[in-house]
Amino acid sequence: MGCREQRWSLKGMTALVTGGTRGIGFAIVEELAGFGARVYTCSRNEKELNERIKEWEGKGFSVSGSVCDLSSQDDREKLIGSVTSAFDGKLNILVNNAATVTLRKFVDYTPEDYSLIMNANLHSPFHLCQLAHPLLKASGNGNIVFISSVAGLVALPMLSVYSASKGAINQLTRNLACEWAK
Numbered sequence: 001m002g003c004r005e006q007r008w009s010l011k012g013m014t015a016l017v018t019g020g021t022r023g024i025g026f027a028i029v030e031e032l033a034g035f036g037a038r039v040y041t042c043s044r045n046e047k048e049l050n051e052r053i054k055e056w057e058g059k060g061f062s063v064s065g066s067v068c069d070l071s072s073q074d075d076r077e078k079l080i081g082s083v084t085s086a087f088d089g090k091l092n093i094l095v096n097n098a099a100t101v102t103l104r105k106f107v108d109y110t111p112e113d114y115s116l117i118m119n120a121n122l123h124s125p126f127h128l129c130q131l132a133h134p135l136l137k138a139s140g141n142g143n144i145v146f147i148s149s150v151a152g153l154v155a156l157p158m159l160s161v162y163s164a165s166k167g168a169i170n171q172l173t174r175n176l177a178c179e180w181a182k
């Protein structure tokens with residue numbers, strides 16, 4: 001292996017990427033697996049998830065996954081149980097990617113909209129960090145990546161609740177860096 005490949009290799013590393021079947025999460029799975037990491041991912045659509053896993057297998061990537069609705073506490077606990085088994089209790093990289101976006105005028109948001117967005121975008125990553133903490137510690141080299149949004153920094157139309165969830169994620173990132181990075 002050349003020194004460039006060695007420097008950029010993630011061989012021996014394990015990663016959990018939420019929402020890896022489409023969009024940014026899909027690209028993150030491909031990138032991490034392409035560098036040699038073993039990746040676990042999840043989404044709510046079993047057919048799409050299985051298709052992606054087959055595709056990755058064909059490319060020689062080590063990617064496994066399971067169906068999980070991240071807004072459900074039970075599903076989050078099951079997901080971390082599956083990751084524990086798949087990676088022998090050790091997780092190097094947690095990527096909190098999956099999120100929900102609903103466009104509404106501020107006065108039109110229902111309590112259900114609010115709960116759905118906050119649960120998917122803030123509560124779920126918060127709880128996954130707690131559940132994954134022992135696995136991250138056990139790896140001896142744990143990393144957490146939160147996928148935020150420009151909407152968490154500046155005001156954009158029709159996105160007040162999504163923006164609030166991403167603003168909170170930005171602050172959670174800072175607080176966790178202080179509590180856990182050292």
Ligand SMILES: NC(=O)c1ccc[n+]([C@@H]2O[C@H](COP(=O)([O-])OP(=O)(O)OC[C@H]3O[C@@H](n4cnc5c(N)ncnc54)[C@H](OP(=O)(O)O)[C@@H]3O)[C@@H](O)[C@H]2O)c1
Nearest residue numbers: 019020021022023024043044045069070071097098099149
């Ligand atoms: N795309 C953008 O322009 C943009 C801009 C700024 C920030 N972001 C952020 O980037 C991240 C990814 O966005 P994206 O646009 O790539 O999203 P996307 O294309 O809609 O894909 C979202 C992924 O997450 C999964 N997912 C969504 N809700 C889930 C749930 N409750 N449980 C399990 N899986 C779930 C989806 O699969 P299923 O639906 O099948 O479950 C899918 O795999 C998000 O955090 C988003 O806020 C995106």
